[in-house]
Amino acid sequence: MTRPQPRPGIDEIKPYVPGSAVTGFDGPVYKLASNESALGPSPKAMEAYEAAAGKLHIYPDGSARVLREALAARYGLAPELIVCGAGSDEILQLLCKAYLGPGDNIVMSRHGFSVYHILAQGCGASTKFAEEKNLTADVDALLAQVDENTRILFIANPNNPTGTAISGEELARLREGLREDVLLVVDAAYAEYMDWVDYDEGTSLVRAAIGTGAENTVMTRTFSKIYGLGGLRLGWAYCPPSIAEVLNKVRGPFNVSLSAIEAGVAAVSDDEFVDDNRDHNRRERARVTQRLRGLGFEVGDSHGNFVLAKGRGDAPVEDVTALIEFLKTRGVTVRQMGGYFLPDYVRISIGSTEANDVCLNAISEFASQ
Numbered sequence: 001m002t003r004p005q006p007r008p009g010i011d012e013i014k015p016y017v018p019g020s021a022v023t024g025f026d027g028p029v030y031k032l033a034s035n036e037s038a039l040g041p042s043p044k045a046m047e048a049y050e051a052a053a054g055k056l057h058i059y060p061d062g063s064a065r066v067l068r069e070a071l072a073a074r075y076g077l078a079p080e081l082i083v084c085g086a087g088s089d090e091i092l093q094l095l096c097k098a099y100l101g102p103g104d105n106i107v108m109s110r111h112g113f114s115v116y117h118i119l120a121q122g123c124g125a126s127t128k129f130a131e132e133k134n135l136t137a138d139v140d141a142l143l144a145q146v147d148e149n150t151r152i153l154f155i156a157n158p159n160n161p162t163g164t165a166i167s168g169e170e171l172a173r174l175r176e177g178l179r180e181d182v183l184l185v186v187d188a189a190y191a192e193y194m195d196w197v198d199y200d201e202g203t204s205l206v207r208a209a210i211g212t213g214a215e216n217t218v219m220t221r222t223f224s225k226i227y228g229l230g231g232l233r234l235g236w237a238y239c240p241p242s243i244a245e246v247l248n249k250v251r252g253p254f255n256v257s258l259s260a261i262e263a264g265v266a267a268v269s270d271d272e273f274v275d276d277n278r279d280h281n282r283r284e285r286a287r288v289t290q291r292l293r294g295l296g297f298e299v300g301d302s303h304g305n306f307v308l309a310k311g312r313g314d315a316p317v318e319d320v321t322a323l324i325e326f327l328k329t330r331g332v333t334v335r336q337m338g339g340y341f342l343p344d345y346v347r348i349s350i351g352s353t354e355a356n357d358v359c360l361n362a363i364s365e366f367a368s369q
C-alpha cells in the first residue's frame, strides 16, 4: 500500500518544542518558559477583545486595514507596506513559502531563533549556521556562510535565546555585505525592550531598501511579547512594496482574526501598559541577573524579557538538567536550550515579581544542596 508522502525534507523536521506548563504540581505554578508578558495582556486590548465578542459571526477585514493604519500612525510607517499575520511566526512562514524552495538555503546565527531552520526545512531548503562570538551574531561569519543558493538571511535582534543584539551600524554592514538578491529578515520581536541608542529595529533598513529599488529587507514584529497577546496570535511585517504584494498573495484571505485585529488596535494605543511592562522588565531582569550571578551562574546582559544562564561547574549540562527538574518540583518551568545548540544553558523568562521571587528562591535552594 502506498501512502501519501510529504515533500522531501518534511519527515526530517524536528518540531518546535514550546515552553511547557507545569503539570501535576499541587500549588501555584509559574511558567517562565515562553517569554510571555510579565504583566499579563494589555488592559485596553482585553477590553477591545471582550467588546468584539458580539461580532464573532462576521469575517474580519482580510487586509486588517484598521490595524495597519494604527501601526502606521504609531510607528511613522506607510500602512500599505504593513502585512499582518497570525503571530510573527506566520509572517516568517509566508516569507519562506514565497522565497524558498528545494536546493535553496537560508543563513542564520548558530544560536538564532530555531523557527527559521524549521520553516526552511518545510520548504525543502537547508540551513547554513554561522558561528557566534560571545553568544552574539557575528556579521562577518554570517556573510561568510552566504553562497549562490542563499535566498534568505534571518537575524533576530535582539536574539532569543541569547538576549544579545548587534548595533544599527553592524546591521547596516550586514545588509551592505549581502548580495542584493538575498532577502534580509530582521526579526525584531523584542524591539520594545531595547534601550540602546544605536539600536535599529529594522525600519531604516527597509526604507533604504525601498529607496535604492533593491526591495530586499523586511522587518518582523510581534504583539506576543511586550503587548502581552501571545495567546491571540498577532504579528506584522514592514516590507518594501514588492514583498508586501507577494505576502498578500500567499497569505490566507482572512489570516488574522477579527478579535486579534480589534485587540491589536487597542494595544497599539496602550502606551502606559507598554511603559510599565518595559520598566518592570528592566528592573526585574537586573534583579534576576544579579541574584543568579551571586549564586554562581554565568549570565550575560540580556536585552529581552528573559535571561540565559549557564550551568555551573565541570558538568554544566547535568547542572542545568538537574536545576530544571528541581524547579518543576517547586511549580516553576523554565526552558532547556538543547534545541539551540546550548544544552549547558537554561533560559528563564522574566515574570511577575512574585514569579521571579519563587523562581529565585527555588534556584537558591537548589544551589545550596
Ligand SMILES: Cc1ncc(COP(=O)(O)O)c(C=O)c1O
Binding pocket: 034, 035, 086, 087, 088, 089, 090, 113, 156, 159, 160, 187, 189, 221, 222, 223, 224, 230, 233, 234, 235
Ligand atoms: C525571536 C522571535 N521571533 C519570533 C517569535 C514568534 O513570535 P510570535 O509568533 O508569537 O509573534 C518569537 C517568539 O518567541 C521570538 O522569540
